[in-house]
Amino acid sequence: MQIQKVRIISNNICFGPEPLPDDEVEQHLTISANGGIWFTGYKYGNGFGRFEISRKQQFNIGKPVVKEILELFSQYLDSDQLTCYATDIGTWEMKITDTKGEVHIFKGSLCGGVTVGDIDITRFLRRYLPINQLFIFDGCEEEEI
Template sequence: MKIQKVRIVSNNICYGPEPLPEDEVEQHLTISASGRVWFTAYKYANGFVKYEICRKQQLAIGEPVAKEILALFSQYINSDQFDCYATDIGTWEMAITDTEGKKHAFKGSLCGGVTVGDIDLTYYLREQIPVSGLFIFDGCEGFARTSI
């Protein structure tokens, strides 16, 4: 299956104390077949559903790299993944759009383990996309988790 784009929304809010207004709590990452990448991060600011943009970046990773990434997501669609679900950590939602416009939706908890074969997609994307602190599927190990 040929993929046109992948959009991943990662929300790093957990149970616990409410985040501070400047805490980064959600990230949106879109990768297109053309090699364009859009990244937007949101801080807690005024609370739930009132997040404010704290970082925004558009970049090009090149069409060959994008095609390689999208080929991995095509394999992901065709695999029988067991997604980690937990209630005490953040979540991710992913929409994969194929070249015919059909959308495939997936979601899980930020506990990592999203793989294709022996390739961990979180680590692979961090290597290919030069944006610091990407949450993706594990909430960014080493990046402070935000609790509420």
């Protein structure tokens, strides 16, 4: 299947202490077939539902690299994977839009395990996207580029 874009919203709020106003709690990542990448990180700010933008990046990684990334998401669409759900960690929502304009929606908890074969999609994206502390599917913000 040909993919036009992938949009992932990762929210790292979980049960436990309330985040501090400057804690980054949500990230929006869009990957387009033309190589464009849009990223916005949101800090807790004034509370839930009143997040504030903490950082933004927009850049292009080129069509050859994005083709490889979107091929992984195409394989993910066809893989019919089980999704991890837990109530004590953050969540992610992914919208994959194909070239026919159809939107495929997937949701899960930030517990990782989003793979195609033996490729962990979170680690794969972190390798190719020059963005520090990406939550993506596992919420792990320790990895630096």
